Amino acid sequence: MPGKKKILIVEDDQFLHKILVMKVKAEGIEPISAYDGESALKKVKEMPDLILLDLILPQMSGFEFLGEIRMDSSQFKNIPVIVLSNLGQDEDIERAKSLGAQDYLIKANFSIDEVIKKAKEWLVRKK
Amino acid sequence: MTRGGKKKAEFEKIKSEFISVASHKMRSPLSAIKWYAESLLAGDAGKLTEDQKCFVQQIFLSNRRLINLIDDLLRVARVERGAIEIKHQKVNLDLIVREIIRKTKNEARRKKIKLGYSGGKAEINGDADKIKQIFFNLLDNAIKYNSVGGKVDIGIAKDKNNYLCEVSDSGIGIPRNEQKMIFTKFFRAYNIVTMNTEGNGLSLYLAKAYIESHGGKIWLESAPGKGSRFYFTLPIKQ
Numbered sequence: 001m002p003g004k005k006k007i008l009i010v011e012d013d014q015f016l017h018k019i020l021v022m023k024v025k026a027e028g029i030e031p032i033s034a035y036d037g038e039s040a041l042k043k044v045k046e047m048p049d050l051i052l053l054d055l056i057l058p059q060m061s062g063f064e065f066l067g068e069i070r071m072d073s074s075q076f077k078n079i080p081v082i083v084l085s086n087l088g089q090d091e092d093i094e095r096a097k098s099l100g101a102q103d104y105l106i107k108a109n110f111s112i113d114e115v116i117k118k119a120k121e122w123l124v125r126k127k
Numbered sequence: 128m129t130r131g132g133k134k135k136a137e138f139e140k141i142k143s144e145f146i147s148v149a150s151h152k153m154r155s156p157l158s159a160i161k162w163y164a165e166s167l168l169a170g171d172a173g174k175l176t177e178d179q180k181c182f183v184q185q186i187f188l189s190n191r192r193l194i195n196l197i198d199d200l201l202r203v204a205r206v207e208r209g210a211i212e213i214k215h216q217k218v219n220l221d222l223i224v225r226e227i228i229r230k231t232k233n234e235a236r237r238k239k240i241k242l243g244y245s246g247g248k249a250e251i252n253g254d255a256d257k258i259k260q261i262f263f264n265l266l267d268n269a270i271k272y273n274s275v276g277g278k279v280d281i282g283i284a285k286d287k288n289n290y291l292c293e294v295s296d297s298g299i300g301i302p303r304n305e306q307k308m309i310f311t312k313f314f315r316a317y318n319i320v321t322m323n324t325e326g327n328g329l330s331l332y333l334a335k336a337y338i339e340s341h342g343g344k345i346w347l348e349s350a351p352g353k354g355s356r357f358y359f360t361l362p363i364k365q
Contacts, residue, residue: 013156013159015156015163016155016158016162019159019162019166023171086155086158087151090212090214107155108154108157108161108197108198111161112161112165112166113165
């Protein structure tokens, strides 16, 4: 549907993934699903407006994915990324931000509605 | 180090790493329970009956306890690995205390506890996140182990090289023969079983570790039925 925003959800936990998809759809946003870093690299070609990115992923970690899409030559380098992870050490947060993540949310500390609210804020900012 | 000492150190390291890995792995399913419980309470799967709401709230609260326990276990694991990193930042203690009071005021209100604070601008060189944790742990305990209608006071005063901080409450107090143990892991004084409270016995251990990492000290005065006064120092310059 022209004009409909898209969010790429990169999360390997099926339960977390399912509820994120449900909540994103309920906001009238189109979810794009990836369950590991490598398939995320394929799906990002659909040019989402925002990426919700887990860090501990099979095949390729969220850090590696972020490094790939933030390369100077990448056509995806300006897509905002919110990291959604349960890694909470300062060094993880600093590493993700230095790799180009706009925001970092620790899943266990945020409600699902707070996550969706942050996503919508970044979608508006991107406009 | 003796051979026995080396073995013990190695065991502690493996134990600490196990706790870190297990805790990280547990956070994902706990996050899922949290989000689904929130979604049910928000009516995303249809309107709940009052009983159903009550059940789901219990799931949510128990899950939150587990998440808090795992967060504390991860912090303890870092303390035991000697991996506490103290950031050197300009920290305004006054702003931190006001933030923590805001965070805890709902629970204080629920128990009709009067929160008092006397302090002004107080700047030190330290780690803001760890200092917030110190104040939170002490204030949370002061409210938790207090009776309905009780009082909690927080004070900050300056002496030559330190700020002296105090968190006092009119709660159940700590028996004298247990006061030495109160800062050890998983210890909860025997008299708290009379209160319907939750706690994992780690908050004072962590507060002490963070205070000492800043070069400060913590001590208390308390008696059963007479409340507790926790005092700690934070050096102005590390």
